[in-house]
Amino acid sequence: xxxxxxxxxxxxxxxxxxxxxxxxxxxxxxxxxxxxxxxxxxxxxxxxxxxxxxxxxxxxxxxxxxxxxxxxxxxxxxxxxxxxxxxxxxxxxxxxxxxxxxxxxxxxxxxxxxxxxxxxxxxxxxxxxxxxxxxxxxxxxxxxxxxxxxxxxxxxxxxxxxxxxxxxxxxxxxxxxxxxxxxxxxxxxxxxxxxxxxxxxxxxxxxxxxxxxxxxxxxxxxxxxxxxxxxxxxxxxxxxxxxxxxxxxxxxxxxxxxxxxxxxxxxxxxxxxxxxxxxxxxxxxxxxxxxxxxxxxxxxxxxxxxxxxxxxxxxxxxxxxxxxxxxxxxxxxxxxxxxxxxxxxxxxxxxxxxx
Amino acid sequence: xxxxxxxxxxxxxxxxxxxxxxxxxxxxxxxxxxxxxxxxxxxxxxxxxxxxxxxxxxxxxxxxxxxxxxxxxxxxxxxxxxxxxxxxxxxxxxxxxxxxxxxxxxxxxxxxxxxxxxxxxxxxxxxxxxxxxxxxxxxxxxxxxxxxxxxxxxxxxxxxxxxxxxxxxxxxxxxxxxxxxxxxxxxxxxxxxxxxxxxxxxxxxxxxxxxxxxxxxxxxxxxxxxxxxxxxxxxxxxxxxxxxxxxxxxxxxxxxxxxxxxxxxxxxxxxxxxxxxxxxxxxxxxxxxxxxxxxxxxxxxxxxxxxxxxxxxxxxxxxxxxxxxxxxxxxxxxxxxxxxxxxxxxxxxxxxxxx
DNA sequence: TTGAAAGCGCTAACAG
DNA sequence: CTGTTAGCGCTTTCAA
Numbered sequence: 001x002x003x004x005x006x007x008x009x010x011x012x013x014x015x016x017x018x019x020x021x022x023x024x025x026x027x028x029x030x031x032x033x034x035x036x037x038x039x040x041x042x043x044x045x046x047x048x049x050x051x052x053x054x055x056x057x058x059x060x061x062x063x064x065x066x067x068x069x070x071x072x073x074x075x076x077x078x079x080x081x082x083x084x085x086x087x088x089x090x091x092x093x094x095x096x097x098x099x100x101x102x103x104x105x106x107x108x109x110x111x112x113x114x115x116x117x118x119x120x121x122x123x124x125x126x127x128x129x130x131x132x133x134x135x136x137x138x139x140x141x142x143x144x145x146x147x148x149x150x151x152x153x154x155x156x157x158x159x160x161x162x163x164x165x166x167x168x169x170x171x172x173x174x175x176x177x178x179x180x181x182x183x184x185x186x187x188x189x190x191x192x193x194x195x196x197x198x199x200x201x202x203x204x205x206x207x208x209x210x211x212x213x214x215x216x217x218x219x220x221x222x223x224x225x226x227x228x229x230x231x232x233x234x235x236x237x238x239x240x241x242x243x244x245x246x247x248x249x250x251x252x253x254x255x256x257x258x259x260x261x262x263x264x265x266x267x268x269x270x271x272x273x274x275x276x277x278x279x280x281x282x283x284x285x286x287x288x289x290x291x292x293x294x295x296x297x298x299x300x301x302x303x304x305x306x307x308x309x310x311x312x313x314x315x316x317x318x319x320x321x322x323x324x325x326x327x328x329x330x331x332x333x334x335x336x337x338x339x340x341x342x343x344x345x346x347x348x349x350x351x352x353x354x355x
Numbered sequence: 356x357x358x359x360x361x362x363x364x365x366x367x368x369x370x371x372x373x374x375x376x377x378x379x380x381x382x383x384x385x386x387x388x389x390x391x392x393x394x395x396x397x398x399x400x401x402x403x404x405x406x407x408x409x410x411x412x413x414x415x416x417x418x419x420x421x422x423x424x425x426x427x428x429x430x431x432x433x434x435x436x437x438x439x440x441x442x443x444x445x446x447x448x449x450x451x452x453x454x455x456x457x458x459x460x461x462x463x464x465x466x467x468x469x470x471x472x473x474x475x476x477x478x479x480x481x482x483x484x485x486x487x488x489x490x491x492x493x494x495x496x497x498x499x500x501x502x503x504x505x506x507x508x509x510x511x512x513x514x515x516x517x518x519x520x521x522x523x524x525x526x527x528x529x530x531x532x533x534x535x536x537x538x539x540x541x542x543x544x545x546x547x548x549x550x551x552x553x554x555x556x557x558x559x560x561x562x563x564x565x566x567x568x569x570x571x572x573x574x575x576x577x578x579x580x581x582x583x584x585x586x587x588x589x590x591x592x593x594x595x596x597x598x599x600x601x602x603x604x605x606x607x608x609x610x611x612x613x614x615x616x617x618x619x620x621x622x623x624x625x626x627x628x629x630x631x632x633x634x635x636x637x638x639x640x641x642x643x644x645x646x647x648x649x650x651x652x653x654x655x656x657x658x659x660x661x662x663x664x665x666x667x668x669x670x671x672x673x674x675x676x677x678x679x680x681x682x683x684x685x686x687x688x689x690x691x692x693x694x695x696x697x698x699x700x701x702x703x704x705x706x707x708x709x710x
Numbered sequence: 711t712t713g714a715a716a717g718c719g720c721t722a723a724c725a726g
Numbered sequence: 727c728t729g730t731t732a733g734c735g736c737t738t739t740c741a742a
Binding site for chain 1: 373418419420421422423425426430432440441443446447449450453454456457462463464465466467468469470472479480482483484485507627630631634635652653656657658659
C-alpha cells in the first residue's frame, strides 16, 4: 500500500530480520556447524561451547527455521491426516498423540480434509511438507500408493485391517466389537434390527478388492452374519458421515410399516443423529434401542447415555506416535497393532416393549 | 536395523528419489525458471511452454517441496493455533476456514496445544514453519509479542477484543450475547443465578491489564453488572475448560443450602458438564436452568436442548481466511471484524419452579 | 573437538 | 518470452 518501503529486505522500522544460525555463530564466536550440533544435541561438542552457544541463542531469541532444516535433515514434525476435524473419535486419537509428543522435540501438524476432498490431498500435502512421519486415518486411499509413500516416510494407518510390510497399522477389534453389539441386542430380544452405516466408496475405486478392510465394512459384515444365522431379515441403510442424514434416514425408518426395534449405528456420530430423530418422534429406548461405536465422550453424558463400543482412541494416538518413533530409530519390519473393543452398555439400549 | 543398506542416499530398490524441478525442466527441455513460473501461474510463459511443462510434471508426478519454496518465497500454508482440538466451537471455525481455502492453492495446518501448554508454543511452531498467515485463537498470549510476529506474518486473532494496528481481530459480540442471556434468565424470574466460567490466567501475566479483552472476562463482567443492578447476590465459580470440573462444581452447588435456580455457563463445553451433574441429581430445567455460549452442534440435539448464544464459528473461520488473503494482497491497515451474537432459547432454560 | 565448504530445491532478479 | 545465476538457512561430510 505505502509504496515508499525503504528496502525490500528490511521490513518496517524496528523489525529486525529474525536471527539465523549464522548470527548465533558470530555472536558466540564459533562456526555454524558448531551451533547446528548444539541445537540438535549431536555428538561432539564440549560443555564450554555448548553453554556459550546456548547463551547466544538465548540472547538473540534464535529459532531454527523448519524449512531450512527440512532441506537437509529432519523437519521434526509428524503429520496427521484426519477426515473430519469435528469427529470426536479422531479428536481422541489426536489427544493421545499430542500427549505422547509432549516432551519430545517433535511437533504435530494436522491436515484436515475439506468436504468432498479425498484423503490423498491431505496426505500429499503432508508429504510436500516433508514431515518425518505420517498418521493416516482416511480408510479410502489406494494401499499401493500409500506403500510407495511409506518407502520414504514412516506411515501408520489407523483403522484399516489390511497388512502391508511397508507401513504399520493400528486397528480396533471391529469384529469383536460388532459381535458384542449384536449379541447384546439379540440377547435383549430384538429381532428387527437395522444397521446404519456410511456409504461405501463411490465410484468403486480400482483397489476396491480391499474394501473389506475398512472398519465399517467389517462391522456391517458381522451384522449380516449374525442376522443370517438366525434367519432374520437384514436391513442396512447407508448415509453420509455427518449425522444429519442419519437423522433423516431414521425418521423414514420410524414411519415405515414395520419399524426396527433396534438400530446398530456404524459410529457414534451417526448414532447421535439417530437418537435425535427418535427423541423428536416422542419415542425412547423401549421403542427403538440404539447402539453406536467409538464411545465418544458425549455418549457417556446422562442425557444421551448411548451404548457404544469403546476402542480407546487415546490409546491409538499414543501407539501411533510410538510406532513412528520406532521407525525413526531404525525398525524396518511392519507392525500390526490391535486395540481391544469393549461394549459399554448404557440406557439407549433396552429390551423392546413388544418383542 | 539391517545395517547393510546399499547406499545412504538411494533408499531401497524400486524407490526412485522424488523428482525435482530440475528433473521436470530437463524432461520438458526448458529451464528451471520456466517450470517455476508455470507452477506458480506467474506472468510470462507461452501457452506452448505451459503445456509442455505441465505434461512433464504429469509424467514425472512432480510435486514441489514446500520447504524449498518457503526458503525463497511462500509456503502456501495458513497456520491455525487452536487451544483444544476437541472443542466444537473451534471445530466450526476450522470448518469455515477449510471451506474458504478449498479452491485456492493454500493449505491449512493446525497446531494443537498440548495439555498445560501455552499458546506461544503452537504459534512459534507455526512461525518456524514459515506459514504465510496465522490464525490464533488462544486469548492468552502477550499482545506485544503477537504484534512483533505480525510485523512479518499476517495474523488474525479470534476472540479477543483488543485493538492493534498490526494484526486483525475477529470477535463475537460478547457484551450483547451475555446481555441476552442475563435478560432471558431474569425475565424468566430467576434471581439466584450462578455464573460458571474458566479460570483466569494464573499466575497473572505481565500484560494482565489486557485481561479485560478476553471473551470470558467480558461475559463475566456483564453478569456482574446485571446482578449488581438488581441488588442480587453474585456467585461466580471458576473451573478448568474441559467440562469435568464444571460437572463437579455443579454437584457442589446443588448440595449447597441455597442452590442457584439458574447457571450461566461461560461456554457450551462447561454447560454440558453442568447439565450432566443436574441430570445425575435427578433434577431438570425447572429446578436449575442452564444457558451456555457458542451454540455448538450438540446443543441443538433434542436430548440436550441447551439454550446457547450463537456466534457462528463457521462465519468466523471464513472471515479469518478472507482477512489473511487481503493482507497477502497488500492491505496494511488493521481490521476489526465483529460477528453478531444471538441467543437460541431451548428447553434447558425455563422459569424456576419456586422463584 | 572444531571449522570450512558443498549442497538440499526452489524463486527472484536480471540478462538475453 | 526464456534462461542464467545467486542465494534462502540449515546439515553434513571432511579436514584440520
